[in-house]
Amino acid sequence: MKKNVLKICSLAVLGLFFSCSEENYEKDSVLESENLNQELLTTKQINDGIKSTLEQTGQFYWEDASLQMLWSATQHGSNIVTIGYGSSQNDFEKASSKAIGIEEEILKIIRDNETSSSEKTLIYKDPVLNIIDVIIKDQSTLALLRQNNHVRYIEPGDYKFFQFEQENGTNKSSSSGSSGCGYESESLSSSDYTTITPNAKVPWNFYKHNIPTAWNTSTGAGITIGVIDSGVSPNQSLLGSNFNNGSSSGRSVQKYGTYVDSAWPWSTSTDGPNDKCGHGTSMTATATAPRNNKGLPVGVAYNANLISYRAASNVVLEGYHEQKGVQNAFVGLGNNSSVKIISMSMGHIFSVGRIEDGVRYANNRGKLIFCAGGTSTSFTNFVGVIFPAWMSETVAVTGIKEGSGYNKCSNCHSGSTIDFTVVMERSSSGNSAPVLSYYENQTDYVGGSSVATATTAGIAALVWAKNPSWTKTQVLNKLKQSASLYPNKNSDYGYGNINAALAVQ
Incomplete structure (x- = not known):
């Protein structure tokens, strides 16, 4: 009996030895196949690589x-690493995931x-999507994870690209820092509106x-x-307590916040739904401002309902909490059965995996998603269509100048993934579109691909209100068929300008 016990123990020890040896061999082979270069790249070197x-x-x-560039970027970004995992690239939703046990496998x-290892590893595990945020300092850890078949990204x-551009002496552009923000008010020229x-x-x-002709058929109700x-x-009651004003009635406005204004990644308290930039106010006004009796600009779908998410501090989504806030906003709107259309006039010059997952989550739930093609100054004029507008799950929009032909508005981006255009800039004065100001009873001019996107989302609402049983594909096809360049698609301007009156027929 004793001999049998000894034999079993010996086999168990031998099995454990082989198991450990195989695991170490696999780890060593992975690390040998990667080019581990422990020289830390500067933020300028990383940014130059991205721009190239x-x-x-x-x-x-x-x-x-x-691997060296990835590791260096994490080092310059507080060692925060976002990992998307799953049994395949399309396995990103927890509810339908086959990725049982993968999260713990990665953490191990x-x-x-x-x-x-004594430091806290896990920052956040998403309750809806297969995403975790962790602290990683060793390049070898990144190498092992990169070659793991269960790691999607x-x-x-x-990593704050634009902040580093500024620190490295590159001229600050409107695509960085306080980009898109402003509380200005400006009186409107009488030639820029009709009462x-x-x-x-x-x-x-x-x-x-x-x-205006389309309003004879549809105003976005429902x-x-x-x-x-x-x-x-x-401070703008027409997007709050007076949302039902004048000829706008029977509709609702809801406001949420998913943005955490903190440098601490473990922080979870959002700073509320209120705009602290000005950009979001202009976008919501463009799409849904009431047909009011106060002598102020009306929105495209003036009888549509509005749900606003404060997901970021400004239009550039380069911080951890901004990217996470946008992802959570897409998930929130995706889960809201009343939402048909999502409009986002923010983005980044490179892909963000967690936002991709959020976009795909909302898209899978039948939402028609419009994203801005990009607006910037000379610093980023080499960039074509920005992320996430380049995704196939989104509809990309940009602005053009008034006049014959197609010429992009000043600082507007164009490219092969643009789907539609909106006239945003006057040929003579250079004025952009009149909108409600951040402040009560005041107006402003705002343009670029941002307002173009919100305008197109409003037109889509007019079409969907006319055909409430339609799917997003049917609505999108109608928009295409009503555009000036259809059935052709221009390599820079997509299907061109939409004729809203034709779209609601």
Whole structure:
């Protein structure tokens, strides 16, 4: 009996030895196959690499970066790493996932390999999507995870490209820092609007798309538009307590916040739904401002419902909490059965995996998603269509100048993934579109691909309200068929300008 016990124990020890040997061999072979270079790249070197790829291909994904570049970017981004996992690239939703046990498998790899294992590894595990945020310091850990078949993507979670551009002496552009933000008010030129009952101002560019004529057929009633942006001004009652004003009635406005204003990645308290930038107020006003009796600009779908998400502090989604806030906004709107349309006039010059997952989550639930093609100054004029507008799950929109032909508006981006255009800039004065200001009873001019996107989302609401039983595909096809370049698609301007009056027929 004793001899048998000894034999069993010996076999068990031998089996454990072989198991450990195989695991170590696999780990060693992975690390040998990777080019481990412990020299830390500077933020300038990383940014130059990103820009070089964008100039060559038009898109940048972290999966195409070298291990050294990925590791260096995480080092410069507080060691925060975002990991998307699953049994396949399309396995990103927890509810339908086949990725049982994969999350713990990944965390075990990190804990077993990190030399500073005493520190807290896990920052956040998403309750809906197959995403975790972790702290990783060792390049070898990234190498092991990169070659794991269950890792869909692994990215720096807090690499701030534009902040580093500024620190490195590159001129700050409107695509960085406080980009898109402003609380300005400006009186409107009488040539830039027409007054209609009950005393609302119709922006000049609405007539370029026959939107006022379309109102004879549809005003967006019964359709809910979700806007992901910087929130809504608490000082603009036409997007709050007076949302039902003048000829707008029987509709609702809801405001949420998913943005955490903190440098601490473990923070979870959002700073509320109110706009602290000004950009979100302009976008929600463009899409849904009431046909009011106060002598102020009307929105495209003035009888549509509005759900606003403050998901970021400004239009550039380069911080950890901004990217996470946008992802959560897409999930929230995706889960809201009343939402038909999502409009987002924010983005980044490179892909963000967690936002991709959020977009796909909402898309899988029948939402028609419009994203801005991009607006910037000379610093980023080499960038074509920005992320996530380049995704196939989104509809990309940009702005053009008034006049014959197609010429993009100043600082607007164009490219092969653009689907539609909106006239945004006057040929003579250079004025953009009149909108409600951040402040009560005041107006402003705002343009670019941002307002073009919100305008197109409003037109889509007019079409969907006319055909409430339609799917998003049917609505999108109608928009295409009503555009000036259809059935052809221009390599820079897509199907061109939509004729809203034709679209609602």
